[in-house]
């Protein structure tokens with residue numbers, strides 16, 4: 583994934599917005615540590631509209647991804663979607679697969695101008711996926727929702743978590759994703775934050791093996807294949823002789839920003855360090871000027887192997903994993919087994 587890089591007035595490629603933390607599921611790795619009930623401190627519709635108005639000031643309008651928890655837990659979701667679409671944002675949804683995600687709800691999203699929907703698929707079988715999601719029947723419901731999204735004419739993205747529980751399923755998941763007719767497959771390497779424990783992340787060696795497999799898969803896939811939590815995918819692609827997307831990778835504060843359900847602005851949902859709160863502060867100014875976001879875009883700040891690595895600018899390592907494991911976002915990414923920066 584590439585994005586516009588204007589050093590003085592950078593714009594994010596993607597804004598992911600956690601509208602609520604309420605969700606009926608209880609997934610093992612949940613970043614949001616989702617709750618059954620809505621938090622009374624959630625941003626109101628009025629506050630959300632103010633922030634959307636502010637976000638229009640970016641020179642390059644970002645893709646707006648509404649997530650949760652489960653965004654369908656908010657009764658004002660239709661108004662929020664219209665507010666984003668009417669302001670010209672390419673708007674995407676990342677719902678939880680619960681009984682609220684009906685074919686009718688999906689059709690209404692398409693009619694409202696939502697361009698794409700992402701669903702989580704964390705295993706190639708019901709046994710693996712449902713155990714991970716904490717709810718029997720979720721795997722079958724996800725396949726039905728995927729069909730409804732395509733029938734409604736929206737783009738379908740599948741997000742898959744890779745940890746010790748699914749590393750052996752990668753090939754089967756890759757085959758399933760192809761059959762679903764996706765526009766993109768986003769493979770997330772579990773970071774021990776939120777509800778995810780350290781035992782649910784892969785070793786650096788296993789991440790490297792998975793990335794090598796993914797590089798070969800990507801070279802044959804007729805759709806986008808991207809990673810989250812493994813920016814060293816660029817290094818792996820380069821070392822294996824595959825084409826590498828131009829520009830720096832999209833990662834924390836670099837082409838990406840996250841707005842929490844209470845309006846806190848984080849570099850990523852997996853790096854819960856706040857730059858400030860919207861709408862009290864401007865999201866545009868926090869992204870462009872806050873010391874935290876500026877520091878995260880400065881590869882000179884990186885330490886350890888990432889600090890001396892030839893790929894520091896194009897990769898830079900997962901700042902979220904460094905923070906989760908070492909308590910310091912500038913530390914080397916312990917999920918990378920590269921000797922380049924040693």
Ligand code: SF4
Nearest residue numbers: 888891897898899918
């Ligand atoms: S050492 Fe750090 S910057 Fe270099 S490839 Fe690995 S994660 Fe990326």
